[in-house]
Amino acid sequence: MTYQVAVAGASGYAGGEVLRILADHPQLDVIAASAHSQAGESITAVHPHLTDYAGRRFSETTPEAFAGADLVIMTLPHGQSGPLAAQLDPEVKIVDLGADHRLEDAAAWEAYYGSPHAGTWTYGLPELPGQREAIAASKRVAATGCYAVSVVLALRPLFDSGIAEADDVVVVAASGTSGAGNAAKKQLLASEVIGSMRPYKVGAHQHVPEIKQATGATSLSMTPLLAPMPRGIIATATAKPAAGATADDVREVLAKAYGGEHFVRLLPEGFWPATASTYGTNAALLQGGIDRDSGRIIVTSAIDNLGKGASGQVVQCANIMLGLPEETGLTVNGVAP
Known part of the structure; x- marks a missing residue:
C-alpha cells in the first residue's frame, strides 16, 4: 500500500533531507512540499541534488496545501508548527520535527523558547522503552531534537x-x-x-x-x-x-x-x-x-x-505510525571516504 505524504517547510536542510529520503521510499509518495519565502520556487532550484523532483514547485504552507495527505511531516522553525497543526484535520497523522510539542513542562518550554507552550505530543524516539508502541498508537508525534x-x-x-x-x-x-x-x-x-x-x-x-x-x-x-x-x-x-x-x-x-x-x-x-x-x-x-x-x-x-538527528528519525516515526517496517527507506550503512 502507498501512502500520501506532505512536507511542510521543505526548503530547509532538514526538509530537503526528508524529500531525499522519501524520493526512494517504496511506500510514501510526496504530494506536496511547502515553503515560506520560497513558495512557488522550483524544488530543484533550492535543492539541485533532488533531481527526482524536477518540474515540481514548493507550495504555500497552508492547510489547503496538505489536503489528501495521510501524513504530514513538519520541518518548520520552532514555534511555527503548533499553529499550523491546530488548523489541520485531527485525523491526519503528523510528525513534527520542530520543538513545539516535545516538552511536558510548559514552564521549561517558555523559559528556553520564549513563547507559549503548544501542548505535548508523543515523544518520537522509538528506541526508548515503550515509545515504539506509543508512536504506533499516535496521530501526533514530536520527533526528537538532534x-x-x-x-x-x-x-x-x-x-x-x-x-x-x-x-x-x-x-x-x-x-x-x-x-x-x-x-x-x-x-x-x-x-x-x-x-x-x-x-x-x-x-x-x-x-x-x-x-x-x-x-x-x-x-x-x-x-x-x-x-x-x-x-x-x-x-x-x-x-x-x-x-x-x-x-x-x-x-x-x-x-x-x-x-x-x-x-x-x-x-x-x-x-x-x-x-x-x-x-x-x-x-x-x-x-x-x-x-x-x-x-x-x-x-x-x-x-x-540530518539523519537520526532529524529527517531519518522523522521517516522512522512515520513508518511506525503507518504500520510499515520502521527501517523502510532508511539505511545504517554510511559512505566512505
Missing part, C-alpha cells in the same frame, strides 16, 4: 539500569553547521567556520530540558560546539557511576538496551564512533567505558544530525 537523540541514547540505559547517578551529568557535543539551518548568518560563513571550533549557547541550550525529560537526569551541564563540517554530531556524556560499576558493565548495559535495534549500534570494544561513519544514514553509533582518572562513566555517540 543533540537530544545522541545524548538520550547514550544516557538513558545507564539510569534505567542503575549503574549511573543522574545528579551530575556533563555533556560536550559538537555539531556540523547544517544544524543551524540555511539562513545567511555571519558566524556560519566559510571563512568563520573553516579551521575553527567554538562553543555556543553555553549553559543554556534548548535541548537540555528535553534531555532531562527523556533520560531522567536531574542535573545536566551541556556545552555545544560548532564544528567545521556540514553535518554530523559527536557527543560525549559522562556521569558518576554507582558503586563498583566497570567498563564491562557499561558495555553490557548498552548491549542489552540496543542489541535488537536496527539503527542503534554498539561498536566493538576499542572502537569509538566517528561522524563520517553516519553521513546520510539513520544510524547512531555508541561506545562506552570508564574514565581511568576520575572513574566517571563515559559514553560517546555519533549521528548524522
Whole structure:
C-alpha cells in the first residue's frame, strides 16, 4: 500500500533531507512540499541534488496545501508548527520535527523558547522503552531534537539500569553547521567556520530540558560546539557511576538496551564512533567505558544530525505510525571516504 505524504517547510536542510529520503521510499509518495519565502520556487532550484523532483514547485504552507495527505511531516522553525497543526484535520497523522510539542513542562518550554507552550505530543524516539508502541498508537508525534537523540541514547540505559547517578551529568557535543539551518548568518560563513571550533549557547541550550525529560537526569551541564563540517554530531556524556560499576558493565548495559535495534549500534570494544561513519544514514553509533582518572562513566555517540538527528528519525516515526517496517527507506550503512 502507498501512502500520501506532505512536507511542510521543505526548503530547509532538514526538509530537503526528508524529500531525499522519501524520493526512494517504496511506500510514501510526496504530494506536496511547502515553503515560506520560497513558495512557488522550483524544488530543484533550492535543492539541485533532488533531481527526482524536477518540474515540481514548493507550495504555500497552508492547510489547503496538505489536503489528501495521510501524513504530514513538519520541518518548520520552532514555534511555527503548533499553529499550523491546530488548523489541520485531527485525523491526519503528523510528525513534527520542530520543538513545539516535545516538552511536558510548559514552564521549561517558555523559559528556553520564549513563547507559549503548544501542548505535548508523543515523544518520537522509538528506541526508548515503550515509545515504539506509543508512536504506533499516535496521530501526533514530536520527533526528537538532534543533540537530544545522541545524548538520550547514550544516557538513558545507564539510569534505567542503575549503574549511573543522574545528579551530575556533563555533556560536550559538537555539531556540523547544517544544524543551524540555511539562513545567511555571519558566524556560519566559510571563512568563520573553516579551521575553527567554538562553543555556543553555553549553559543554556534548548535541548537540555528535553534531555532531562527523556533520560531522567536531574542535573545536566551541556556545552555545544560548532564544528567545521556540514553535518554530523559527536557527543560525549559522562556521569558518576554507582558503586563498583566497570567498563564491562557499561558495555553490557548498552548491549542489552540496543542489541535488537536496527539503527542503534554498539561498536566493538576499542572502537569509538566517528561522524563520517553516519553521513546520510539513520544510524547512531555508541561506545562506552570508564574514565581511568576520575572513574566517571563515559559514553560517546555519533549521528548524522540530518539523519537520526532529524529527517531519518522523522521517516522512522512515520513508518511506525503507518504500520510499515520502521527501517523502510532508511539505511545504517554510511559512505566512505
